[in-house]
Amino acid sequence: MSTTQILFWFLSVLAIFSAIMVVASKNPIHSVLWLIAVFFAISGHYILLNAQFLAIVNLIVYAGAIMVLFLFVIMLMNMNADTEPQKNKWLKIAGVIAGGSLLLVFVAALKNADLKNQLAQVNHGDIGLISNLGMELFHNYVVPFEISSVLFLSAMVGAVVIGKKE
């Protein structure tokens, strides 16, 4: 078993375990911390796939900015395990069964897909490096890039307008 495979399995187990803990934790703060662990595991996967730019952007944007925003809102509302609203037991079981059924449907549909000899390139390939992505972004995708700045501006104005006291 090569180092890449060991890292792949380690990161996969970490991602799935942390994702389960996000859903299972009673305390919202613990959920946020487990979600940060998921993002770190997914960034590790990006690095294994040699997509370094996306790995760093994932860490900065998701683990850095978005999760701090979540943590800030949760602390602002002073939530903890005692104030956490709980669904009744049967609704929880029904939700888990519904999610498990979706997983079953996906696995059944993909089990016989003709992908047996398709490989994802790990450790090699330079399309994930910032120079190539930047060239592509500013040649073929420059219009969506500029439109996304308008989206950010409108989101910023919207958040301020919604959050403002009457």
Next chain:
Amino acid sequence: MPINYYIFLAVALFCIGVAGVLTRRNAIIIFMCIELMLNAVNLLLVAFSKMHHLALAASNATAGINGQIFVFFIMVVAAAEVSVGLAIIVMMYRNTHSVDVNFLNRLKN
């Protein structure tokens, strides 16, 4: 690394997110589960982009780069979405002193 492994990992993460949305009542946790689903899709897009790069690299040096550009734009949209969504949740909390989605099941009042 076979693409199957990445597909099943992403499917598992996505289904955990779906189960979280269905089982929790806290609006913020539901929002976090949606972020989890977005990240599962991102991981799958990057894996497919590397799969196409491996298959087509001989004829096109930047084959498969579009997938990674899409992931970048998904992250951009997710960041904008989170800022507006959390503002809405804070406003709801200010009006009702609760983030329980069962309590907020009607738009009126």
